[in-house]
Amino acid sequence: MASVSHAARLDQVSGADSRELDQVCEEVAAALYAEGTEPPFRVGSADFAADPQLICADRYWRLRFLDRPSVRTAAACSTWLVGHVARDHRTEVLEKWSLGYAFITKDSVESGQELSQALEAIVGQDTPGADTAYFTTLYQAGKHRANFWFDELHQFLDSSPLALAAGSHRRSPLFTALRSFAAFGSRVVTADHAISLLDEAWHSPDRTRHVVDICLNGIQAATPFDGAAALLRDRAAExxxxxxxxxxxxxxxxxxxxxxxxxxxxxxxxxAALRHLPAQGSRGSHKLLQEQYLARRDAILHSRQRARLDVEHEERLRAQDERHRIHWEQLQTELRGRADAQERAHRESQEQARANHVRSVELVAVFTSAIAFAVGSLQVSLSGDFSLRDRLLLIGVWGVAHVVFALLIVGGTWLITRPRDRS
Structure with missing residues (x-):
């Protein structure tokens, strides 16, 4: 009768507002858990926002996992899921539950010995045994992923008896995505191998939203490699x-x-991420996600400010370089002008000195001729028996000879020292 009343309450609340829906589902889940009764109703959708049966079952199993976060609980959850969730929506619920419950219980990773002890009870010889092994493998792997234990995840997926018991499920895109996540974070596996696993999962026709999430998470958490930023950006844009x-x-x-x-x-x-972030959630912490998003936003704003300052700094450097270039050119022009002026002054000084030297030579030549003329004229006047007329003629000839001599000296000096065209 209690089960009937619980199911009736969920049926009655299906059209209610979200807060009442959440409250009723929480109360029914808590009552079922307190009674030790698994949800008796079937789930016909994967709508975690509006389907009361699914929401209630989700809250119930959340309580179970928080109480006993083990692969045995995961096995029980898997068995219930196969028997109560419609086949068309089973994959979505399976992936969301296995990975989501792993996240909220990531602080309780079971050892290999504990897994081995539970394996016999979990895995049978029929198909449901492989299905259960797959669910529990995802649950255990999800804990490694949530803790960013890349090498442990790689070892668990490749060699754990529990993971091997998943059989054909090991070829699922979600399993491959987890292997890609482990490879991206490992320092002993190449980035090329991780990308090949990523592409295999990404391009699978059975790719789900959770496959995409794990692939992107792996790229973002990867050991740095060339092209990581572009790969994350392009795949996230898709x-x-x-x-x-x-x-x-x-x-x-x-x-x-x-x-x-x-x-x-x-x-x-x-x-956009902050705008679409829901106010609350049963698996992830809204506050934790909001803080993470806000921290990224602050980092982006800081990068924008730093880039702006870098641009301004570059512009100041270019302006300073331009000022230095102009100043250097002006200085070079000024120095060349000074050098030209000094050269002109030196040339003019040399020409003036040469001119002075020429004038001195000319003056000496004229003075010498005058003295020679005076001496010669005196001798002609004071000695010999020449008549006055002959004396005057001789003095005239003597004077003409000295004038010609002086002119020859002056003319020769000018000819030798005259300015010449340097071109």
Missing amino acids: AVRDHPRDHIFHFRLASGQHLAGQLDDALASID
Whole structure:
């Protein structure tokens, strides 16, 4: 009768507002957990926002995992899921529950010995056993992923008996995406191998939203490699096109754009992530995500401010270089002008000195001729028996000879020292 009343309450609240829906689902889940009764109703959708049966079952199993965060609880959850969730929506619920419950219980990772002890009870020989092994493998792997234990995740997926028991599920795109996540973070696995696993999961026709999320998470958390920023940006942009209201994908896109230096686009993307972030959630902490997004936004704003300052600094350096270039050219011109002026002054000084020297030579020549003329004239006048007429004629000839001599000296000096065209 209690089960009937619980189901009736959920049926009655299906059209109510979100707060009443949340309260009723929480109360029914708590009552079922207190009674030790698994949800008796079937789930016909994967709508975690409006389907009361799914929301209630989700809250119930959340309580179970928080109480006993083990692969045994995961096995029980998987068995219930196979028996109560419609096949068309089973994959979505399975991926969301296994990874989501792993996140909220990431502080309780079971050892290999504990897994081995639980394995016999979990895995059978029929198909449901492989399905259960797959769910529990995702749950255990999700804890490694949430803790960023890349090498442990790689080892668990490759060699754990529990992971090997998942059988054909090991070829699922989600399993491959987890292997890609482990490879991206490992320092012993090459980035090329990680990218090949990423591409295999990404291009699978069975790719789901959770596959995309793990792939992007792996790129963002990867050990740095060439092209990581562009790869994250491009794949996240594709994810946003497919899921335009998914806040996680907007956040991944903002991270890729930030790393690629597209700061304005990154700011728009992180604002979109904050806008689409729901007010609350049963698995993830709204406050934790909001703080993470705001921290990224602050980092983007800081990068924008730093880039702006860098541009201003570069502009100041270019302006300073230009001023130095102009000043240097002016200085060179001034120095060349000074050198030309000094050369002209030196040349003029040399020409003036040469002219002075010529004048001196000419003056000496004229003075010498005058003295010689005077001496010669005196001798002619005071000696010999020449008549006055002969004496005057002789003095005239003597004077003409000395004038010619002086003219020859002056003319020769001018001819030798005259300015010449240097061209």
